[in-house]
Amino acid sequence: EKILHKKDGLDKQIQKIQLQMQLESDPEKLQALEDQLTLLTGKAQAAIGELEQKDKAAATKAEESGDELDYAVPPIFKERLRYYIEQKTNNKTYLKQVYARKKQYWPIIVKEFSALGLPEEIAFVAWQESNFDPFAQTPVGARGMWQFMDFTARKYGLKVSENWRKGGYDERTDVRKETHIAAKYLYDLLAQFGADSFMLAIASYNKGENGMLRVLREVGFRKEQRDFWHLYRLKKLPEETMEYVPQILAAAIICNDPRKYGLD
16 A cells, blocks of 8 residues: 555656656756656656565556556657547548558558568558658659658669659659668668667658757667657657657557548
C-alpha cells in the first residue's frame, strides 16, 4: 500500500512536469525539466520493481497504469495522434480512395521493404508524402509516391532527365522503382541512427538526415539523448517534423483496423 501510494505520487509529479514541458519554450528550462522527468520516471520504475518483489499482481496493475500514462510519450503527441486519426477519417470518400491505392500498391511495398527487413509500419510514410499517388508532385520538384527530389533519386540509381518538368524521362513515377529506392533510403536512415530508431527514421524522412544529424550532435551522444521522444520533449525538431510523425502513425492505426474505420 505504501509503495503504491509512493508510485501514485510520482505519477502525479510526472504528469505535472509533462504539462510544464508542453508549455515551456526556453531551452535551458526544458532541459532542467527533462532531467527531472528522467529522475522521476526512474523512481517510478524502481517502485514497480520493489512492488514486484512483494506483490506480483499489484505490480502488474501498477505497471499497466504506468503504461497508460506512458512516461516517454508526451501527452500532446497523443492528442495530435487522435486529432490526425479523426482528420484522416472525416472525409470517407477520399479516405476510401487513398485506401484503395494503398491496397493496390501494398504488395509491391511489402516485397521491397521485407527484402531489407524493414517494418511495414514505416511504409506509411507514403500516405503522408503522397496519399499513395505515384504522380504526386510538389512545386519544389519532389515527385512520385515517395516524393523524391530529382537529385536524390539519381543518387539512388533512378533515371531522371534534366528536362523532366517538360515531359522528360522520370522513373520516380514508376511505383516499383521508386519504392525500391525508398526502402533503401529508409534502410540507410535506420543503419545510421540504429535499428531501434524507427521514430527518428520517420522524422528524418521529413527533416532530412543531415538536419537530424545536426540536432543529434547538439543534444549529445548518449543513447537516451539520441531518441525521438527526447528530441520531441525538448522541442529540438521543427514543428512540421513534430506534426509529421503522428500523421504517419495515424495512417498505420487506420490501416491496421480498416473495419473500425469503415474501409472493409
